[in-house]
Amino acid sequence: MQENPSKAAAESKTPGDGQDDASHATGRTPARSVSPTVATILEHNAAFVASKGYERYQTDKYPEKKLAIVSCMDTRLTELLLAALGLKNGDAKIIKVAGAEVAHPFGSVMRSLLIAVCELGVEDVMIVAHTNCGAQHMSGEEMVHDMRRLGVSDERISLARHCGIDFDRWLAGFGDTEESVRRSVDVVRNHPVMPPHVRIAGFVMDSVTGELVQVTCP
Numbered sequence: 521m522q523e524n525p526s527k528a529a530a531e532s533k534t535p536g537d538g539q540d541d542a543s544h545a546t547g548r549t550p551a552r553s554v555s556p557t558v559a560t561i562l563e564h565n566a567a568f569v570a571s572k573g574y575e576r577y578q579t580d581k582y583p584e585k586k587l588a589i590v591s592c593m594d595t596r597l598t599e600l601l602l603a604a605l606g607l608k609n610g611d612a613k614i615i616k617v618a619g620a621e622v623a624h625p626f627g628s629v630m631r632s633l634l635i636a637v638c639e640l641g642v643e644d645v646m647i648v649a650h651t652n653c654g655a656q657h658m659s660g661e662e663m664v665h666d667m668r669r670l671g672v673s674d675e676r677i678s679l680a681r682h683c684g685i686d687f688d689r690w691l692a693g694f695g696d697t698e699e700s701v702r703r704s705v706d707v708v709r710n711h712p713v714m715p716p717h718v719r720i721a722g723f724v725m726d727s728v729t730g731e732l733v734q735v736t737c738p
């Protein structure tokens with residue numbers, strides 16, 4: 521049987537070598553300085569766990585509806601997406617990424633989809649972009665400008681460019697929403713190692729009403 525790592529760490533700790541004996545004793549990560557927002561979240565979290573608020577969310581890692589959804593990180597969709605689709609905790613694997621784009625065939629979104637299909641039983645994939653998306657009209661040039669404004673030095677930006685990063689390409693917006701959905705559907709549908717039984721469909725959600733419109737994909 522594998523030993524509990526936090527117990528092992530506590531036992532191997534030499535006396536007087538550092539801080540926070542209590543954290544080792546409880547197995548918790550030592551407290552660090554956090555922002556007021558995170559402090560409030562931690563306070564809520566402790567109360568949530570203590571009052572067993574988690575009980576109504578309990579499920580397992582296998583998605584009940586054998587479904588994975590790629591959607592945008594937009595805050596308007598945080599609860600709206602699941603509510604508008606009639607889904608609850610445990611029903612679907614939700615992969616959130618700016619613009620709901622499957623931008624690279626061997627990037628992290630595609631990796632998540634392959635795990636969802638091959639390890640977790642997913643058979644349906646929905647790509648769900650949305651109206652008025654913040655990622656639609658992004659520009660690499662503007663974002664580099666914003667990086668400078670927020671304190672990133674020219675030296676660091678040049679260093680990234682020297683390492684081969686093309687900001688204009690990497691941080692570009694997608695322009696037409698439906699076209700972006702078609703591209704993502706195409707990447708998933710024609711992926712060389714995506715099992716053939718998986719069905720892929722693309723949609724645009726209204727960011728206000730949650731209405732879903734299917735995108736015709738050739």
Ligand SMILES: [Zn+2]
Nearest residue numbers: 592594653654
């Ligand atoms: Zn968006």
